Amino acid sequence: MKIINLRQMNVDQTGIINSIKANGELGQRIRDMGLIKGKEIKVQGRAPLNDPVSLRIMGFTLMLRNNEADHIEVEVQ
């Protein structure tokens, strides 16, 4: 078990969200989409230029930019 940044996760890797570091609009947007502490996520893929990243959560897929992923810390195996 270790805690890494969402940006550092590999494609197909799964993990549990440990904390969200952002506040204000970005933090609200992240949480509104269900990215909250304790949720399981799986990195689904990356865009051709490696950014943005797409991930799977609660049965749907969402995408976010790497600099937004920086605010999300994930516990991985």
Added chain:
Amino acid sequence: MSTAIVLAGNPNSGKTTLFNELTGGRQHVGNYPGVTVEKKQGTYETDIGRFDIIDLPGTYSLTAYSLEEVVARDFLVNENPSMIVNIVDASNLERNLYLSVQFMEMGIPVCIALNMMDVAKKRGIEIDIDKLSKLLKVPVVPTIARSGKGKKELMHAVAANAFKDVEPLKVSYGLDIDTALDDMVKLIQPAGFLTDHYKPRWTALKYFENDQQVIEAGKKENKTIALKLERVVQKTADHLSSTLDAHPEGIIADHRYGFVNSILKQGVIRFYQDENRLLLSDKIDKIVTNKFLGPLIMAAVLMGLYKFTFAYSGVPVTFLENVFGWAAGFAQQMLPDGILKSLMISGIINGVGGVLGFVPLIMFMFLGISFLEDTGYLARMSFMLDRVFRMFGLHGSSVMAFIVSGGIAGGCAVPGVMATRTLKSPKERLATLLTVPFMNCGAKLPVFALLVAAFFAESKALVMLLITMISWVGALLVAWALRSTVIKGESTPFIMELPPYRLPTLKGLLIHTLERTWQYMRKAGTVILGISILLWAMMTFPGLNKARLAKFEYKRAAITSGLSLQTLNDIKTLEEKSLTKKALAVKENLLQVDLDQARAALKNSIAGRIGTSIEGVTRFAGFNWQTNIALVGGFAAKEVVVSTLGTAYSLGEVDPQETASLSNKLKKEKGWGPLTAFSLILFTIFYSPCFVTVVCIARETGSWKWPAFSVIFNTILAFTISLVFYQVGSIFF
């Protein structure tokens, strides 16, 4: 009597499909007052009554951060609908209910339409509807919007439950916040603080969420209480920060999801398959967003969209051109020469033709783009291109507007500007719609073709490629400059759903396309016709005075003096080949007088006077008065540059498709050379968009500030570029 209800829910939950199913063709698309968010309303009428339905913008939450959310919220608060019909995607229950909770907290009666039951079933999701309804204490009706299944039952449930008084839902946000909320309610309730619009606990909650709209409203309502509330929030926030290292907004979101989760866990939902297993959609994505295949497929799709918009709309466009050509011809024959005829042909027929000429383009563009949007491919395009466009302060979805506007030479900025509607980030959208007019639309091409044929005939393809590249680089750099100055600010968070691929319904596509096209004709059409007449007047008045008209008459008389009546009649009526050599020469001389007169009239017109008076400045960029007038005319439509240049060089109105005579003339003309030509090409790329585009920018931004900016800024930019190019070029050549 009718019942006012709203449809609300997440994007991609099938809200619009259900709206179309319920209202059919009986809908009206407009805007919410003062903003550019689309407002759709319609009616549903059966034996149980008549319902006025408003389709609220799709949102994930009810914060004050995005325009859509503020609009949705304001509508609920100010219009006080009898019921919120909340569309919930059954295959995506948890996230959808997060929004439902927020509706229920507002204290407005909610009825849940549990949509996409078929999709949920296919994914092995089973939902206990009765239990869900009982736990949430709201009616829940299963629906399949695509086929209209369940809509009757839904409306029965609405009729039975609307107007009921409901208690706002109370979610527990943990001891600290709950206690603070209670304290705040005690301050709010007796003072009637904002209670006309908001329920007390909701106001308190919004204070905790740092909701600027509510906080501002509170300051105006009652400064003392507002201050007290802010103090409570601050104290609690400090406490939470020191004990839990958390902010109230975060805790509130966590608890809302926690509330939803606690309900689902009580046996409401069961998964028969792994929730995160690879769906067909994900398998398609493995190919479609693949590092190598993805961009190739995207290029093909963009080419396809372009072809679809401009090639297939060719037939109706040609048809319309023929109709208006015929109408102009008819007016030419029936009306006596003079101002009325000129107004009829150049002002009104061309004006109406100008409005309608864009209609097929707009229809095909909206059809193509809504297809891409509804299938879910549009989101994939943003996904792949975001990295590139973000560098310039734009958004992945900007690409389509650029392509349609002429990113592949030959598009049109009018549908291009409208295509920015798919962009939900306001700053990125504004920067996109201000820079798409730099693309090489179909109307600029005749101008380029004329100049390239005259001065760069040996390297045609290369120069055309260079022109395309200059417009792309220019547009992106300007976008970047705008985003660092006038539209400055952090980029809007990109976090977006990648919805599963779906086959769009034909009904949905058609309703969407026809509504928008009709909106263009109604709203933009009238303004465009007005400006068209104004431009006609600028190019026509004041006309030549009597003395000068007499001069031309005198010239004509001199040419025809001494000729027999028979010869004069022959010249007027016979074909050229049956005329004698002498008669032909006379005819040509007469024609030359006509052309010289047209040229003199143009030079004397308002547009001509503007063109002549600024020649002193524009000659530093290589432009003489003839070019200036042509560029003023180009504000009507860029291809008018060619026809006006023809008149200014005494060649009569030159058909933009047949420019050989004009390009030969320019080659021989003093002051014209490759340098002047390229300077004019640069100016044409960058200067003010044509007025149809300007009107569309006004419509899309909801004010005249940005269209005015784009006329002035683009023209100054273009002139600066041409000036620098011409001056530097003059040193070397």
